[in-house]
Amino acid sequence: LAHDPMQVLSKMLDFKALVKAVQDHPAGLVYLAAPGRDPKLSQAFFQRLGQASGRLAAAALVELAQGDRYEVGRAQLEGLSPKRQLEALDLALELAAPPNPGFSENRLRLLARQLGDVVPPRGALERILDHPHNPLVPLLLPIIAELSGAQDFYRLVAALPPARLQLLLERVDHCAAFPFACEAYLANQLESHPAQPLAQWARARRPQVCAPVTAASGKVRRLTSSEARHIATCPAAGLSHAVLPCLRAPCLGLTAALAQRPSPETPCLEVCLALLGCHDPLDQVDREFRNYSSPRAGFLNALEQRAGKQWLMNEGLPTHGHAWLSRWERHLGFLWSSLDHSSANLEAWLAWLAGAGPRLCEEGWGAVGRLLGMWRWRERELFASSATPALEHLAVEALTGAGGVGCAVCLDRIWDYQGGPSA
Structure with missing residues (x-):
């Protein structure tokens, strides 16, 4: 028995239970090649597993799309044949499908990046269209488009039947991260398409x-x-x-x-x-x-x-317009004038930014960071009167939001001036 581990395993566990475990959760095999084990043995394990069963290999690789096993899974996925890579995508779509998705949102993002970087684009696109409402699709489709580039992505989709192409365009509309250049190129190329729904989609986006x-x-x-x-x-x-x-x-x-x-x-x-x-x-x-x-x-x-x-x-x-143009120094002065040269008005405006959209928030805090940077060396009295504990508190509160970089700049200016954070 010492020379046949499978016999030892079958003696320890009920055979039916073992088979059911592999059928229900084949990804559990990944723990046989977890980080910390001999990398050569782990690699050999995946190679043999892939030869024996593409689905089992795919399941193991899907399981690796999390935490400290992410890079291991990526390396092994790159080493598989295109056919096996698409089997991994099939399994990922299956596990992510509602009503009981097997992945958290963060893990879905990791998995989409892991798969999108390596799977054959044409095969991946076919599977996306076969599962258009799968939660993995709006994360995976932008990655495929971005890596393909606008022209190659259009060539990829141009041969699709009109119904499939229309389905793809509907998915594009639900992808917030879909590359703008790809969408604009699609619109340009499809404007004269003989299928009217496709041409209308294109004309609306030109x-x-x-x-x-x-x-x-x-x-x-x-x-x-x-x-x-x-x-x-x-x-x-x-x-x-x-x-x-x-x-x-x-x-x-x-x-x-x-x-x-x-x-x-x-x-x-x-x-x-x-x-x-x-x-x-x-x-x-x-x-x-x-x-x-x-x-x-x-x-x-x-x-x-x-x-x-x-x-x-x-x-x-208005103030938010000057903030958008605050990379020009004159607009920093205009911004301060729009606030009636009042620190209280500045703080009220920054408090409003806490509930604003990400882009206006980012530009607003970026502008205040530049304003404090200019005052720090040219208008020290103005800097001292404006770098209040209230402004410092607002920057700390907003540090993890969309304006975080500008908040960090503000805090750096204030803390450098006063020798550290306020008590």
Whole structure:
């Protein structure tokens, strides 16, 4: 028996129970190759397991998508054949499927990254379309698109039948992290597609080309009733043009008009650009900015560039508009003026940022960090009067949020000046 471990195991455990355990939870085999064991033996174990049963090997690798076993699982997954890698994806989709998903949200993210980096894109895409509502799909699809690149991803999906392609586009709409460049390229290529639902999807996402509008500096303009009505009632495809009056000068009345519209299906660059110059109540501006913006890097980069061209050196912007442009020093001064040179107003604005959307929060705290950095060496009395315990407390409270980097900069400036945190 000493030379046949399987016989020892069968003597110790009931055979039926052992078979049932492997059938019910094949991933448990992974513990035979847990970290700390001989790496060569672990590698040999996975190779032999893969030869004997792709499903068992996949189960073991799926189990590795957590904690300190993540890198082990990734290395072993890369060493499998494409067929075995797709079997691992099949099992992951099976285990993640509702109503009883086998993974936490964090573990799903790890697993999506582990699989998305190595599985064959075409095979992975087919499986995604076979399980469109699986919670792993909105995490996995953006990774595949990002690694493929816009053109290759389009080539990957172009051969799909129209019904499958439409299903894919519906999934894209539910992926907050889907690359903006890939979505824009898909829209560009599909605009003339013979299937009308696909062409309509594409046309709704093509950026609207608007003539440049020069903003009047230092003036705030209220929308006329006809302008507000047009913004509230125009088709989605015409909204970019409808908000052009809001780009002629910082405005009032935009958020009330936007609130009358149905929830947007796609982000709108021109609306977000107008909201950066909007003097409506902050909560309303934040609500509409969340509705019409996108967390995707491509959208935010485009907004950053357009904001600089549209609003640069415009003294009449609201505080959040100056914060967005605070990389230009003049706008730091404008921001302070918009708060009536009041530390209390600054603290009230920062307190409001605690409930604002992530992008406005990030830009707001970033601006205050730059402002304190400028004052630290040029306006020491102003720095001393503004670096209050209340501001320090607000920065500490917001440190783990979207504005965390700016909060850390503020705390660094304050603590460097006063020799450490307040008691």
